[in-house]
Amino acid sequence: MVSCVSGSRLDPWVDSYAQRARGMTASEIRALFSVASRPEVVSLAGGMPFVQALNMDMVAETAARLLKERGATALQYGSGQGDMSLREQILEVIGEVGVQAHPDDIVVTTGSQMALDLVTRVFCDPGDTVLVESPSYVGALGVFRSFECDIVHVAMDEEGLNPQALTDAITAARSAGKKIKMIYTIPSFHNPAGVTQGPQRRAEILRIAQSAGILVLEDDPYGLLGFEGEVPRALRADDAEGVIYLGSFSKTIASGLRVGWAVAPHGVREKLVLAAEAATLCPSNYAQLTVSEYLATQPWREQIKTFRELYRERRDALLESLQAMMPEGTTWTIPAGGFYSWVTLPAGLDATAMLPRALAELVAYVPGTGFYVNGAGRNNLRLSYCYPDPDRIREGVRRLAGVIEAELDLARTFGTTHTLATFHGESTPTPDMA
Amino acid sequence: MVSCVSGSRLDPWVDSYAQRARGMTASEIRALFSVASRPEVVSLAGGMPFVQALNMDMVAETAARLLKERGATALQYGSGQGDMSLREQILEVIGEVGVQAHPDDIVVTTGSQMALDLVTRVFCDPGDTVLVESPSYVGALGVFRSFECDIVHVAMDEEGLNPQALTDAITAARSAGKKIKMIYTIPSFHNPAGVTQGPQRRAEILRIAQSAGILVLEDDPYGLLGFEGEVPRALRADDAEGVIYLGSFSKTIASGLRVGWAVAPHGVREKLVLAAEAATLCPSNYAQLTVSEYLATQPWREQIKTFRELYRERRDALLESLQAMMPEGTTWTIPAGGFYSWVTLPAGLDATAMLPRALAELVAYVPGTGFYVNGAGRNNLRLSYCYPDPDRIREGVRRLAGVIEAELDLARTFGTTHTLATFHGESTPTPDMA
Numbered sequence: 001m002v003s004c005v006s007g008s009r010l011d012p013w014v015d016s017y018a019q020r021a022r023g024m025t026a027s028e029i030r031a032l033f034s035v036a037s038r039p040e041v042v043s044l045a046g047g048m049p050f051v052q053a054l055n056m057d058m059v060a061e062t063a064a065r066l067l068k069e070r071g072a073t074a075l076q077y078g079s080g081q082g083d084m085s086l087r088e089q090i091l092e093v094i095g096e097v098g099v100q101a102h103p104d105d106i107v108v109t110t111g112s113q114m115a116l117d118l119v120t121r122v123f124c125d126p127g128d129t130v131l132v133e134s135p136s137y138v139g140a141l142g143v144f145r146s147f148e149c150d151i152v153h154v155a156m157d158e159e160g161l162n163p164q165a166l167t168d169a170i171t172a173a174r175s176a177g178k179k180i181k182m183i184y185t186i187p188s189f190h191n192p193a194g195v196t197q198g199p200q201r202r203a204e205i206l207r208i209a210q211s212a213g214i215l216v217l218e219d220d221p222y223g224l225l226g227f228e229g230e231v232p233r234a235l236r237a238d239d240a241e242g243v244i245y246l247g248s249f250s251k252t253i254a255s256g257l258r259v260g261w262a263v264a265p266h267g268v269r270e271k272l273v274l275a276a277e278a279a280t281l282c283p284s285n286y287a288q289l290t291v292s293e294y295l296a297t298q299p300w301r302e303q304i305k306t307f308r309e310l311y312r313e314r315r316d317a318l319l320e321s322l323q324a325m326m327p328e329g330t331t332w333t334i335p336a337g338g339f340y341s342w343v344t345l346p347a348g349l350d351a352t353a354m355l356p357r358a359l360a361e362l363v364a365y366v367p368g369t370g371f372y373v374n375g376a377g378r379n380n381l382r383l384s385y386c387y388p389d390p391d392r393i394r395e396g397v398r399r400l401a402g403v404i405e406a407e408l409d410l411a412r413t414f415g416t417t418h419t420l421a422t423f424h425g426e427s428t429p430t431p432d433m434a
Numbered sequence: 435m436v437s438c439v440s441g442s443r444l445d446p447w448v449d450s451y452a453q454r455a456r457g458m459t460a461s462e463i464r465a466l467f468s469v470a471s472r473p474e475v476v477s478l479a480g481g482m483p484f485v486q487a488l489n490m491d492m493v494a495e496t497a498a499r500l501l502k503e504r505g506a507t508a509l510q511y512g513s514g515q516g517d518m519s520l521r522e523q524i525l526e527v528i529g530e531v532g533v534q535a536h537p538d539d540i541v542v543t544t545g546s547q548m549a550l551d552l553v554t555r556v557f558c559d560p561g562d563t564v565l566v567e568s569p570s571y572v573g574a575l576g577v578f579r580s581f582e583c584d585i586v587h588v589a590m591d592e593e594g595l596n597p598q599a600l601t602d603a604i605t606a607a608r609s610a611g612k613k614i615k616m617i618y619t620i621p622s623f624h625n626p627a628g629v630t631q632g633p634q635r636r637a638e639i640l641r642i643a644q645s646a647g648i649l650v651l652e653d654d655p656y657g658l659l660g661f662e663g664e665v666p667r668a669l670r671a672d673d674a675e676g677v678i679y680l681g682s683f684s685k686t687i688a689s690g691l692r693v694g695w696a697v698a699p700h701g702v703r704e705k706l707v708l709a710a711e712a713a714t715l716c717p718s719n720y721a722q723l724t725v726s727e728y729l730a731t732q733p734w735r736e737q738i739k740t741f742r743e744l745y746r747e748r749r750d751a752l753l754e755s756l757q758a759m760m761p762e763g764t765t766w767t768i769p770a771g772g773f774y775s776w777v778t779l780p781a782g783l784d785a786t787a788m789l790p791r792a793l794a795e796l797v798a799y800v801p802g803t804g805f806y807v808n809g810a811g812r813n814n815l816r817l818s819y820c821y822p823d824p825d826r827i828r829e830g831v832r833r834l835a836g837v838i839e840a841e842l843d844l845a846r847t848f849g850t851t852h853t854l855a856t857f858h859g860e861s862t863p864t865p866d867m868a
Binding site for chain 2: 010011012013014016017018019020021024025026048049051052054056057059060061063064065066067068071072073074075076077078110111113114117121122123124125128139142143145146181215241242250254255256257258265266267268271274275277278279280281282283284285286287290
């Protein structure tokens with residue numbers, strides 16, 4: 001890691017940047033990761049999938065076979081929309097969450113983050129409103145901000161996006177003369193909230209969006225990673241024209257491949273392909289065909305089952321140790337899948353201010369404020385159980401509980417903990433953003 | 435390939451798109467490629483590198499070794515700025531064109547197309563002026579258009595971008611109250627013009643840009659593929675603060691990897707990383723580390739030499755057969771490297787109108803109009819010699835010469851050929867755009 005040689009150097013181009021570049025600011029949680037990645041720190045911060053659970057020899061053989069048999073294609077430019085065979089295979093994957101589509105409806109992207117970016121680019125003028133959950137995925141907020149959207153948080157409850165709050169937000173934004181371009185939601189195993197919309201809730205949200213004529217942007221990276229019974233049915237499964245569905249192989253195969261996709265209504269899909277070509281010409285054939293070869297030759301459903309069991313065990317370790325060790329007044333969500341639980345600290349505690357003390361005790365988390373654009377979330381933090389093993393998770397929660405106890409002692413002595421920590425530093429790495 | 439089920443379906447979201455989506459229109463040359471990719475057609479159209487010249491078994495072993503030894507890293511999220519070891523290796527590669535930099539100055543992107551996109555996103559507000567060559571790379575025009583730039587073509591001569599024309603264009607744009615954000619240039623082995631700026635010319639262009647205080651965006655995908663003696667020295671080699679340099683492994687290793695980079699002044703680099711994270715979180719570790727492993731273990735300079743010799747032989751086949759077969763009044767540029775020659779048809783002929791007739795005679799090219807935003811180029815076409823072997827190139831030129839002869843006969847009989855062909859169709863593939 002090379003440190004910034006910044007400070008004294010002035011930027012001669014500072015007056016040349018586009019208006020939108022003002023929205024591109026370093027997240028306060030970014031600097032955390034250079035510390036959190038030290039081996040002595042138990043990181044409950046990053047959302048890195050545990051790719052070590054893959055059979056690496058098998059992946060190596062898959063890649064080698066692909067290159068030997070179809071190297072001239074795998075190493076060549078491809079279609080801007082993505083490889084046709086892979087798009088057909090994606091239909092099988094999204095069939096698991098009830099989505100019926102045509103290969104022509106699918107646009108393959110460099111991770112689903114790129115799909116988020118393309119959708120925003122195609123729909124959002126500066127000042128357009130996007131409704132997001134409260135809290136919402138930090139990477140989506142970054143995209144919306146970089147296109148100068150007006151981001152409005154809508155309250156959630158234990159079943160995710162709250163219908164009454166959604167209706168109220170639509171009414172309020174429209175009364176204020178705002179153009180609402182979309183509702184961005186993660187219905188299943190929410191990042192960071194750790195909650196899931198039930199079937200009834202999904203129907204209500206769709207109904208509200210349809211009657212208001214607002215596009216739904218459904219982000220579903222964790223949909224297949226449910227721990228209990230059937231995986232949830234996607235919103236897109238019940239509305240092909242009103243929903244853009246985003247999927248990813250980052251959590252079901254491997255994030256380092258950067259292969260995601262959008263399923264979009266016909267007219268939108270055409271725009272997305274044009275935007276994708278401007279953005280990257282075409283997604284990597286090498287990565288796409290590696291995924292395609294893997295899906296065609298390996299027991300991918302079994303592998304997802306392995307991931308599910310692994311993450312369930314880790315989720316259980318987290319919940320059990322939270323239950324056993326957290327001071328009174330601390331609450332958390334119970335995720336039925338995915339990677340995250342959302343913690344609310346006892347009243348008066350500030351998760352951002354507490355972070356340096358947690359790092360000093362060798363445990364890392366993501367403070368809640370990063371998941372809001374409105375300064376909310378000071379009392380919250382996100383815990384990830386995807387990467388450390390159960391023993392490390394328990395040790396991490398033990399350390400965190402100690403830090404919270406100490407904060408409570410301080411608060412009882414001096415009132416609320418209002419020291420605001422500010423972080424500056426390196427732009428690497430950002431595994432948490434996924 | 436699946437054909438569009440378009441036509442009767444109306445787009446319910448047609449009123450929701452962003453202003454910038456209006457600039458996202460399908461290129462007229464796009465449809466050509468579904469025809470041009472048929473095996474009976476000699477395609478002198480696409481800019482696909484001849485990746486078959488790689489030793490595929492060796493690439494397969496490289497990938498397999500990477501996954502076996504460093505699979506957990508290769509398949510994981512990485513830094514938004516790109517892998518540190520790869521950035522160090524990129525310094526060696528750009529050292530070949532005289533660029534001295536620090537690993538921290540480099541941002542790895544999903545092909546250099548993404549770097550083009552990020553630079554434009556960071557610098558250009560709607561209506562900002564970008565100065566481009568005349569003709570210019572179609573993929574760059576697409577990016578500038580998608581960010582609603584005002585694109586101004588600047589005349590070229592046999593040494594590329596013309597200094598007097600550049601000075602005049604700057605004066606004219608500024609007199610008209612326009613904000614000029616950058617000068618976009620491909621100094622070496624230009625796509626599509628096939629010309630190269632000499633050392634004197636480069637110095638003049640830098641001097642003009644510096645004295646006007648305008649950023650230079652130097653696009654150099656072909657820089658290492660020169661056929662004669664030393665490779666040209668990059669503009670960036672002589673100005674670290676005023677030039678953003680874009681490079682790519684697409685032509686020196688393989689385009690299907692989608693690994694490119696930008697070398698940028700410090701302040702710009704920080705913005706580019708933030709924009710990159712919004713766009714894709716991070717580039718693919720899988721592709722990046724495959725490149726890194728290849729550079730570390732394979733004779734990459736030898737491989738580039740192999741590519742150079744291969745493309746020189748093809749260039750020679752093209753030039754010799756153009757010389758032998760083209761009707762009088764046809765002229766073309768003599769590329770000293772890269773993939774392309776730019777042809778000017780005899781007066782009165784229209785390369786766009788001629789294309790369907792060329793395809794009927796089983797030869798494909800790219801009509802000149804795609805490389806302009808102002809309707810120029812009707813009299814021009816781009817020929818690529820990178821992909822077909824020398825015999826196919828000769829056969830292609832023979833067919834093309836016959837088509838031009840026939841057009842000349844028609845023109846002599848009926849006046850100019852003014853039937854305008856319009857192409858509509860599939861959004862795939864777009865290998866030409868590279």
